[in-house]
Amino acid sequence: CMFRQQTDWEVVEDVQVEIHSGGEHPLEMTTPGICEGYLLKRRKWPLKGWHKRYFILEAGILRYCKNQQDVFRGRVQGSLDVSLAVMSINKKSNRIDLDAGDILYHMKAKSHELFYIWVTKLQAHRLFKKNEAAHVQSGFLLSLSNNTYRASISKTPNSVVPKSTGRRTKLPAHCPDNSHVGLMAILYNNIGKDLARVSMPAALNEPVNLLQRLCEELEYSDLLDTANNTPDPYQRMVYIAAFAISGYSTATFRNRYKPFNPVLGETFECIREDRGFRLISEQVCHHPPISACHADSDNFSFWQDQRWKNKFWGKSLEIVPTGMVNVTLPRYGDHYEWNKVVTCIHNVLSQQRYLEHYGEVTIQNLKNSVCTCKITFVKSRYWGSDTNKNEVQGTVLDQSGSVIHRFGGLWHEGIFCDTLPTPKCIWKPNPQPKDYLLYYGFSTFAMELNELTPDLKPLLPPTDSRLRPDQRMLEEGKVDEADIKKDEIEEYQRERRKELTKKGEDHVPRFFKNRYKPFNPVLGETFECIREDRGFRLISEQVSYPGGSGLGSFWFSMYNFCRIVT
Numbered sequence: 366c367m368f369r370q371q372t373d374w375e376v377v378e379d380v381q382v383e384i385h386s387g388g389e390h391p392l393e394m395t396t397p398g399i400c401e402g403y404l405l406k407r408r409k410w411p412l413k414g415w416h417k418r419y420f421i422l423e424a425g426i427l428r429y430c431k432n433q434q435d436v437f438r439g440r441v442q443g444s445l446d447v448s449l450a451v452m453s454i455n456k457k458s459n460r461i462d463l464d465a466g467d468i469l470y471h472m473k474a475k476s477h478e479l480f481y482i483w484v485t486k487l488q489a490h491r492l493f494k495k496n497e498a499a500h501v502q503s504g505f506l507l508s509l510s511n512n513t514y515r516a517s518i519s520k521t522p523n524s525v526v527p528k529s530t531g532r533r534t535k536l537p538a539h540c541p542d543n544s545h546v547g548l549m550a551i552l553y554n555n556i557g558k559d560l561a562r563v564s565m566p567a568a569l570n571e572p573v574n575l576l577q578r579l580c581e582e583l584e585y586s587d588l589l590d591t592a593n594n595t596p597d598p599y600q601r602m603v604y605i606a607a608f609a610i611s612g613y614s615t616a617t618f619r620n621r622y623k624p625f626n627p628v629l630g631e632t633f634e635c636i637r638e639d640r641g642f643r644l645i646s647e648q649v650c651h652h653p654p655i656s657a658c659h660a661d662s663d664n665f666s667f668w669q670d671q672r673w674k675n676k677f678w679g680k681s682l683e684i685v686p687t688g689m690v691n692v693t694l695p696r697y698g699d700h701y702e703w704n705k706v707v708t709c710i711h712n713v714l715s716q717q718r719y720l721e722h723y724g725e726v727t728i729q730n731l732k733n734s735v736c737t738c739k740i741t742f743v744k745s746r747y748w749g750s751d752t753n754k755n756e757v758q759g760t761v762l763d764q765s766g767s768v769i770h771r772f773g774g775l776w777h778e779g780i781f782c783d784t785l786p787t788p789k790c791i792w793k794p795n796p797q798p799k800d801y802l803l804y805y806g807f808s809t810f811a812m813e814l815n816e817l818t819p820d821l822k823p824l825l826p827p828t829d830s831r832l833r834p835d836q837r838m839l840e841e842g843k844v845d846e847a848d849i850k851k852d853e854i855e856e857y858q859r860e861r862r863k864e865l866t867k868k869g870e871d872h873v874p875r876f877f878k879n880r881y882k883p884f885n886p887v888l889g890e891t892f893e894c895i896r897e898d899r900g901f902r903l904i905s906e907q908v909s910y911p912g913g914s915g916l917g918s919f920w921f922s923m924y925n926f927c928r929i930v931t
């Protein structure tokens with residue numbers, strides 16, 4: 366109106382972006398981040414005036430509730446598609462008006478900062494929503510909506526059941542019922558400590574440890590094989606992204622038990638001729654706990670150092686990993702590096718426990734900058750259906766930032782890419798084995814990790830996780846014995862640490878060099894000779910540790926184990 370133009374009001378114009386409809390570079394379609402918080406909203410009737418309301422802006426839709434609690438209850442008072450509204454702002458009074466004809470919002474921010482944030486976010490969401498609409502119109506895009514991806518994924522048949530590997534398909538014993546174990550007391554007594562370091566009764570454990578779980582991230586290593594055989598760099602990136610996502614899928618069934626904490630110096634070796642890779646992992650540092658791993662195959666190398674921080678929020682617990690994941694592909698000389706997202710254990714103290722991953726992953730190729738990839742693990746919202754649970758979206762960008770590929774789906778169901786020459790489901794988790802709920806929710810691959818066959822036993826270094834007695838006892842269903850053994854081992858570890866400190870020594874990792882920050886696990890040559898020469902020898906002169914005897918050969922050997930100097 367006239368009055369407005371004369372005062373401090375201005376209409377916010379959209380930044381113009383080129384639309385390549387039908388072109389080969391679809392628009393930047395990454396969903397802008399969610400913005401939420403309190404704003405003042407003007408009301409005409411009843412109770413005329415400014416009222417504090419909680420606003421949430423998500424995927425181009427602005428909703429508001431009376432307060433934040435109502436958000437969780439799903440009580441939404443109103444919503445508006447911001448791309449359909451004219452936005453005018455008044456910088457002096459921090460006011461924003463959205464006029465969609467039939468719906469009109471008058472809003473006011475408490476501070477300049479908040480005003481600025483909201484205006485920027487509203488602009489981004491308008492643009493996003495408009496582009497989405499433009500693509501649908503031009504018929505170029507099926508739809509970015511995740512439902513489309515989901516439908517395509519569920520139409521894709523499950524991968525053919527792999528040929529029998531001759532390995533076990535179930536565990537020797539069922540998992541114990543641990544619903545009676547009071548977690549509250551344990552967690553409250555250990556506030557501020559890493560969950561990984563808190564000693565818990567064996568009934569809460571699963572018979573694999575964190576070193577073995579590193580190997581579990583290679584369950585879908587065939588995606589890396591495919592990547593190494595894909596000439597197009599952008600398509601290659603799509604497979605790397607699918608691999609990065611696939612590592613998170615085990616979380617669906619694994620929220621009732623906690624992996625064992627490896628002791629310092631513990632190792633895990635996994636040679637899989639059928640999958641074409643071999644892996645070695647080692648607990649290289651105790652404080653903070655760091656597990657390093659390295660895997661090699663004709664098609665790739667994979668390594669990472671895993672450590673994380675915990676944030677305990679009372680009801681939920683966030684695991685914030687800090688290490689980076691690395692993959693190299695020999696054929697094209699690529700070296701990819703990416704970060705991990707946050708994993709949240711919701712309802713950590715109750716039986717309604719479940720895991721969620723959220724945050725952004727950026728995959729970079731350190732060898733050239735032809736393309737990068739961004740993956741968003743979307744944090745689920747409380748309103749509406751469960752359809753946005755476990756949602757993942759991603760884009761592969763070229764050097765100029767244009768989107769070359771786009772994919773999406775759910776980390777527990779699969780990922781669909783509709784920009785490949787033939788749009789297809791690029792990854793789908795393997796079906797769970799029979800009776801998996803009785804076996805800790807393990808996948809077939811997970812069940813194979815701790816398997817110890819007679820032919821393998823003499824080949825393993827004495828520090829191998831498969832030789833850990835407490836973990837073995839748990840696997841065999843001997844929970845009470847496992848509990849006792851676990852206490853012994855933890856006590857022994859403390860003693861060993863005291864001993865090392867007394868002597869002013871530091872633990873030296875066996876298979877990894879560069880133990881200081883930034884910890885970049887570089888394999889010593891030992892890996893090469895691990896099967897030929899075994900890479901280790903026992904030296905009897907070095908014996909003598911308090912408590913060393915009586916703990917079984919695992920501990921005895923551990924101390925007498927000589928590290929090959931590389």
Ligand SMILES: CC(C)CCC[C@@H](C)[C@H]1CC[C@H]2[C@@H]3CC=C4C[C@@H](O)CC[C@]4(C)[C@H]3CC[C@]12C
Nearest residue numbers: 548569619620621622623624684686705708710
């Ligand atoms: C209190 C107990 C019984 C509840 C069970 C805790 C389980 C669910 C916790 C304990 C340790 C956790 C793991 C610790 C570290 C990582 C690395 C991260 O990059 C992905 C998640 C992952 C793999 C976590 C998954 C959830 C986890 C296995």
